[in-house]
Amino acid sequence: MIRFKTKQAAGAALALTSLLALAACSDPGATAAAAPSSAAVAADGGTAGGKTFNLAPDQNRVKVAVDAQAAALVPEAIKADGKLTVVTTGGSAPLTLFATDNKTLIGSEVDIAYAVGAALGLDVEVLPVAWADWPLGVESGKYEAVLSNVTVTEARKEKFDFATYRNDLLGFYAKSDSAIGTIKEARDVAGKRIIVGSGTNQEAILVKWDEENRAKGLEPVAFQYYDDDSASTLALQSGRADLTFGPNASAAYKAAKDGKTKEVGTLNGGWPLTAEIAFTTRKGNGLAVAAQAALNRLIEDGTYTGILDRWGLTSEAVAKSELNPAGLPKT
Known part of the structure; x- marks a missing residue:
């Protein structure tokens, strides 16, 4: 199932999750946007x-x-x-x-x-x-x-x-044949449809970047949330989403295993630390x-x-x- 977040809800989420950007990784399975089991x-x-x-x-x-x-x-x-x-x-x-x-x-x-x-x-x-x-x-x-x-x-x-x-590390991953280049900073995610885990540090980072982009007049991020890995994978492969953003380890493993996705950028999990x-x-x-x-x-x-x-x-x-x-x- 997919859930889209409005601009107002995204702002509210930042208030709830901004501290998580400085929090440690906990149970690896709990922090993944849609980690493969x-x-x-x-x-x-x-x-x-x-x-x-x-x-x-x-x-x-x-x-x-x-x-x-x-x-x-x-x-x-x-x-x-x-x-x-x-x-x-x-x-x-x-x-x-x-x-x-x-x-x-x-x-x-x-x-x-x-x-x-x-x-x-x-x-x-x-x-x-x-x-x-x-x-x-x-x-x-x-x-x-x-x-x-x-x-x-x-x-x-x-x-x-x-x-x-x-x-x-957190990783941005795209479909293997995606034209998306490197994701390094906030402006690189402007206007992108991105799958991310709700209540995670990666979501807090993405919300922060989105706010920075909006303040500069750039296109907003379209946040997407899925309940399982299969739905997330289908969304990315079918073109309904542009990127996934989550724990790099699970995404790197999946990309290496099936060759259907590629890493287009990594970010330290403690960003900006x-x-x-x-x-x-x-x-x-x-x-x-x-x-x-x-x-x-x-x-x-x-x-x-x-x-x-x-x-x-x-x-x-x-x-x-x-x-x-x-x-x-x-x-």
Whole structure:
């Protein structure tokens, strides 16, 4: 079902959602305009004319050697049982999804977890949890870390430590044969029919850009809202919409998988500030320091790039992992 927003409603939405432009990504599945679910993925992982993804339970991951220097930084309490327990909230390809057996967790976040654990000389266990459950679980020590599209924020830094591993990006995507060029700034969206998720930070950004354009006498954005991915896809492919604007990871995966859409621009999820996704641990226990060292080794030896490329996410790569960088401010 489609719902169109009037100019007045769009202005009201800005009042309700402008703060979300500075909010962290939460449950990846909840922030997508119309993110593809694991159920929408072809059973064999193959597509006609697109990139083939391995969605089988056996992932044939690249073997990662122990990094002695990084392993030496692992806290003794975690070394004791030799296991790194990581949680993810799942449900959003390619970050985390279930394999074709409908029970094995796979995805880019899972690959990063296994690679970091191997570099630290630890066995890895990845568990699915609800988004609302990871903060208390990590803070209490029940879980050692969470890898689930968690953005660094100043509020979260009061309870958690972070080792960054991906840029938090939003993406503009058009039909593959669209004549639309690059979307970089507000004037580029003037007059466009854009599919966006209601109540999301991307909607707040788009509303802000639309207001700037209107003030300059430019054509308004035609906001479009759909209840599911199939309807959104049909609207774009049939020409009823010009662009989608949402979390880049899911859109990049979908574009690589079916070849029917193309990325025409990305924007940091914290616009106008910078937001980063991070390996998240309990504050002060030292694990984030070890994870940062492991991540930087994986970046240096190419394993990290290989993981992102495997899932169509090279556009979100970082040059190096940062420990507790400046996060999005408290609102």
